[in-house]
Amino acid sequence: MSEHIVSVKANVAVWLALLVLTGVTTGIAFVDLGPLNTIVALVIATCKALLVVLIFMHVKYASDKLVKVVVIAAVFFLMLLLGLSLADYSTRLL
Amino acid sequence: MPDSPIAVAHHNPELRHHFADMEQQRDASSLGMWLFLATEIMFFGGMFCAYLIYRLWYFPEFAAASNSLDITLGTANTAVLICSSLTVVLAVRAAQLGKRRAQVVYLALTLVLGLAFLGVKGMEWTSKFKEHHIPGPSFHFEGSVPGHPGQAVDQQHAQIFFSLYFAMTGMHALHMIIGVGIFSYLLYYAWKGRYTPEYHTPLENSGLYWHFVDIVWIYLFPLLYLIDRKK
Numbered sequence: 001m002s003e004h005i006v007s008v009k010a011n012v013a014v015w016l017a018l019l020v021l022t023g024v025t026t027g028i029a030f031v032d033l034g035p036l037n038t039i040v041a042l043v044i045a046t047c048k049a050l051l052v053v054l055i056f057m058h059v060k061y062a063s064d065k066l067v068k069v070v071v072i073a074a075v076f077f078l079m080l081l082l083g084l085s086l087a088d089y090s091t092r093l094l
Numbered sequence: 095m096p097d098s099p100i101a102v103a104h105h106n107p108e109l110r111h112h113f114a115d116m117e118q119q120r121d122a123s124s125l126g127m128w129l130f131l132a133t134e135i136m137f138f139g140g141m142f143c144a145y146l147i148y149r150l151w152y153f154p155e156f157a158a159a160s161n162s163l164d165i166t167l168g169t170a171n172t173a174v175l176i177c178s179s180l181t182v183v184l185a186v187r188a189a190q191l192g193k194r195r196a197q198v199v200y201l202a203l204t205l206v207l208g209l210a211f212l213g214v215k216g217m218e219w220t221s222k223f224k225e226h227h228i229p230g231p232s233f234h235f236e237g238s239v240p241g242h243p244g245q246a247v248d249q250q251h252a253q254i255f256f257s258l259y260f261a262m263t264g265m266h267a268l269h270m271i272i273g274v275g276i277f278s279y280l281l282y283y284a285w286k287g288r289y290t291p292e293y294h295t296p297l298e299n300s301g302l303y304w305h306f307v308d309i310v311w312i313y314l315f316p317l318l319y320l321i322d323r324k325k
């Protein structure tokens with residue numbers, strides 16, 4: 001099986017989406033959403049990261065399922081690191 | 095006669111003898127690259143974890159210090175990096191289609207954008223240096239907590255923000271410098287016409303590296319620059 005070649009149109013669409021999301025995240029940082037500000041910023045960052053991983057890094061088209069396993073495992077262990085650490089530090093009674 | 099019948103069928107000189115064919119070779123190196131990126135995720139993950147914990151503890155100082163960063167330069171640099179990711183993707187695509195000229199042009203553009211990012215980063219660090227925001231004996235931070243102008247800022251806590259800021263943007267910049275080195279190498283060999291539709295693994299894997307570094311910045315930007323910007 002030959003590798004997938006992403007069209008210029010799709011690549012440019014992802015690029016434009018990334019630029020727009022950058023503008024949105026900067027703009028929305030000046031709007032008072034209370035604690036939601038951080039969450040919105042992280043959600044937008046994650047959308048951008050997903051676009052890059054799936055389209056620019058070709059994971060969506062990867063014929064090799066092992067690559068997908070490695071990506072998911074890497075994110076899982078990162079979540080384990082961040083999730084368990086914050087579960088500890090954010091619930092401590094100082 | 096060569097002893098492997100499979101190797102006979104694929105005469106590509108870039109095919110190493112321990113792989114059955116080009117596709118297997120490409121899949122293997124791509125998997126290896128992703129495993130390397132998994133270790134990179136954990137490497138940066140440690141710093142992100144430290145950042146999140148200190149931000150939880152010292153939020154007022156983190157907000158005050160974050161507001162002292164130049165948001166215009168930060169946003170512009172994010173856009174520069176996103177553009178460089180596009181040129182990388184187009185360079186890989188040009189290799190897939192066997193277009194040498196386009197490959198060279200997009201790789202050169204990537205280098206220009208990468209160096210522009212580093213230049214802007216250098217400007218930002220210089221102004222931080224002049225403002226005495228570099229952690230150390232002469233550290234001094236005079237910013238105020240957003241929404242609480244009268245509140246005194248704890249110098250130690252502000253120093254922790256800047257330590258993390260310099261450690262994280264510094265490691266990111268180091269990755270960018272390594273990336274610029276790698277892409278200079280790629281530019282040279284692309285110019286020589288080494289990368290073909292059958293063999294362009296170095297380009298593809300270096301592209302993965304570049305995109306990864308871009309993703310790190312995608313998270314660093316809101317976390318470092320955009321804390322409590324509301325007026």
